[in-house]
Amino acid sequence: MRRLGIHSFVWTNGQTQEGLEMALDKTAEHGFRLIEFAYLRPEKFDLDRLAKKAKELDVDIVVTMGLPADADVSSEDKAVVAKGTSMLSDAVKAVRDIGGIRLGGILYSKHGKYDRMPTRNGWMNSAKAVAATANVAKDCGVQIVLEVVNRFESNLLNTAAQGLKFIKDTGRDDVFLHLDTFHMNIEEASPADALRMAGDKVAYFHFNENYRGYLGTGTIDFPSIFSALVDIGFHNRDITFESFSSAIVDEALSRVCGIWRDTWDDNNPLAAHARAFIESHWAEAVRRAEINKAA
Numbered sequence: 001m002r003r004l005g006i007h008s009f010v011w012t013n014g015q016t017q018e019g020l021e022m023a024l025d026k027t028a029e030h031g032f033r034l035i036e037f038a039y040l041r042p043e044k045f046d047l048d049r050l051a052k053k054a055k056e057l058d059v060d061i062v063v064t065m066g067l068p069a070d071a072d073v074s075s076e077d078k079a080v081v082a083k084g085t086s087m088l089s090d091a092v093k094a095v096r097d098i099g100g101i102r103l104g105g106i107l108y109s110k111h112g113k114y115d116r117m118p119t120r121n122g123w124m125n126s127a128k129a130v131a132a133t134a135n136v137a138k139d140c141g142v143q144i145v146l147e148v149v150n151r152f153e154s155n156l157l158n159t160a161a162q163g164l165k166f167i168k169d170t171g172r173d174d175v176f177l178h179l180d181t182f183h184m185n186i187e188e189a190s191p192a193d194a195l196r197m198a199g200d201k202v203a204y205f206h207f208n209e210n211y212r213g214y215l216g217t218g219t220i221d222f223p224s225i226f227s228a229l230v231d232i233g234f235h236n237r238d239i240t241f242e243s244f245s246s247a248i249v250d251e252a253l254s255r256v257c258g259i260w261r262d263t264w265d266d267n268n269p270l271a272a273h274a275r276a277f278i279e280s281h282w283a284e285a286v287r288r289a290e291i292n293k294a295a
Helices: 017-029 047-057 078-097 120-140 160-170 181-187 191-201 222-231 251-257 267-294
Strands: 004-007 034-038 060-067 102-110 143-147 175-180 202-207 238-241
Touching (some): 004 267, 017 047, 034 238, 047 078, 078 102, 191 222, 238 267
Parallel strands (some): 175 202, 202 238
């Protein structure tokens, strides 16, 4: 992998400047070279100060977000779509201003459970909004990645196959997928096969356990996923560890993601374990691939 990252919600609820700066320090202290922030509103945070600190620590920044219901670009209401498109444009510029490299997450719909099926018009409204966002991102030097999530967090993109079709409908070759083991565990018949199918359209990857706790202590078949990542040449792309616990995560995300309990209560051993787990399993997957190639 190129850079190993960690989500800032392992360290902080993201509500204060001091918390974000502490998250940068802890990320570097644990040997991660990338941090993922939730959307940072320029009016609330000093982005220049965060950018300077990240540069000093040699930590790259990725930002992820989800859209609220009143800015859902998969809506059939033109005003709602316009608001969402504007919000995405502003988010890209904030990523640029913080020195970030990538905007990901649920950029194509509301983040939350729907009570209706998606419509073709809504799908195309979303594809057009993402295409417009990618155009802004190109000028800002920011990569756009769409996180494929489970059925309780969006009704639009729940599988890698849907994500590939959606990217095709944007008409852009600079929009990529952001896949996550937690969501794939729910929606994909075979996460490893889905990864191999998506191939070089996967630009960013999240490691989660099925219950969002310590990696390797749940039900996810990590060896098959590491093997698939090696097979698709993921060594030059970024991987981030994501884990949520009600001990830290902010209240709004706790509600939308259903984080109702403490999956851990001490983030330092959690982070150390995640880094060791990912690095050792990656090395083993590379070794197995080399043995198979030589056989």
